[in-house]
Amino acid sequence: MANKRIFLIFATMALIMAIAYGIPEAMRLIDPPSATEPPSEVGYPEQQQQPDYLLDSISQAPGTSTIISEMLAQTDDSKPDASIMQPGVFMCEEARELFLATPRMEGEDVREYQEALARLGYHPGTADGIYDHEMSTAVEAFQKEQRLLPTGRLDIPTQSALVRVYEDRATPGRPREQDQEQDPDPDTGQDHSASPPNTIQSETRILINLYAHQLTVLINGKPHKTYPVAVGKKQTRSPLGEWKIVSKGIWGNGFGTRWMGLNIPWGIYGIHGTNKPWSIGTAASHGCFRMYNRDVEEIYRMVSVGTPVDVVGDHYLFYAKLPGTYKKGNRSQGVVTIQLRLKQLGYLNSRADGIFGSETENAVKIFQRLHGLPESGTVDTQTKNALSL
Incomplete structure (x- = not known):
């Protein structure tokens, strides 16, 4: 009987929390996250570097000119590694509904929305990451202007409207695509209905510069257009x-509208x-490349x-002192640096490509032979020193 009473007490408490906070928030209170995400840098349209100077930025970045010339000149007829699985759509951004609650909801996402609303002319109060009455009032004012139900809650429809309004300011005069395209070809991921004439048939490459936070589309070796991007933060x-x-997809529900997955062997990354x-x-970002x-x-x-995507410009990775030993079978950013x-x-x-395969092993052996080192094919301390890594 006592056990039954205890069960009823806990069940009643859970029901009260679910009613007060909503089921997702009640679950967060019962099982809170182990750690909060470190703060990220937040930018605004007026603060972004103009995209026309990407190639100048690349040529000025130390240690990148040789790599870029190789990238642009290289032809690659090799087959993709069969062991690399094509990733599906990966939601690498978090989205939660925010609202006035007791205790107050807090987080980096709240701070970012506070700064975004302030930038758009609303008055959410201090950007302290706390969803308080001022923040709720600012959200309600935004909802009224956008003809949304004025609840003061940052739900998914309100977040989507905020994204649309912010992008209108960041990219004036450029209408957004209407989602009227046909679904991508399930075999190739290619959206034939929306492809500009002759673009897919041309030699198209993407070049991302981590220094400049920019992405350039190259067609037949020449810059076609450059865009600003968000790249991974320090952590x-x-x-x-x-x-x-290796994959393409159409997104929705507040996560951005398009996804292009990359064949990075130690995680799921993409342009989105x-x-x-x-x-x-x-x-x-968490390592992906965010775009408007x-x-x-x-x-x-x-x-x-199959479109090549070359990521350059992070000087510390190219000249970093690599820890540990590298050998055939390893897959990591350290392998990329060695390659x-x-x-x-x-x-x-x-x-x-970050995969220490037979070609990389043979290249290491040749290097070791010509430098009087044991021909092991393993990048040990002696070999790293000889490579200046």
Whole structure:
């Protein structure tokens, strides 16, 4: 009987919490996250670097000119590694409904929305990451102007409207695509209905510069158009290397509108739209490349599965002192650094794809032989020193 009473008490408490906070928030109170995400840099349209100077920025970045010339000149007829699984759509951004609650809801996402609303002329109070009465009032004012139900809650429809209004300011005069395209081809991921004439048939590449926070589409070796992007923050840096698009998809529900997955072997990364347009032009993501939804919709039509994506410009990765030993079978950013160094020295001709395979092992052996080192094919301390890594 006592056990039954205890069960009824806990069940009643859970019901009260669910009514007061909503089921997702009640679950957060019962089982809170283990750690909060470190703050990210937030930018605004007026603060972003103009995209026309990407190639100048690249040429000025130390250690990148040789890599870029190799990237642009290289032809790659190799088959993709069969062991690399094509990732599905991966939601690498968090989205939760925010509202006035007791205790107050807090977080980095609240702070970002406070700054975004202030930038748009509303008055959410101090950008302290606390969803208080001032924040709720500012959200309600925004909802009224957008002809939404004025609840003071930052629900998904309100977040989507905020993204749309913010992008209107950031990219004036550029209408967003209407989602009237046909579904992508399930075999190739290619959206034929929306592709500009001759773009898919041309040699198209994407070049992302981590220094400049910019993405350039190259067609037949020439810059076609440049866009601002958000890249990985210090704690979760974007992967340097020579990748390919392996999947395409149409998103929705507040996560951005398009996804293009990359064949990075140690995680799921991609180029995608965002529900945080104020982060564009900064280091703010978990490693993916965020774009304005208008921009990602535009390049989505220009590329197909298999399009090369070269990520350059993070100087610390190229010249970092690498910890540990590297050998055949390893897959990591450290392997990319070794491959890029071997390519720069003329020992490796394949793409720097982060996979320590037979070609990389043979290149290491040749380097070791010519430098009087034991010909093991393993990048140990002696070999790293000889490579200046």
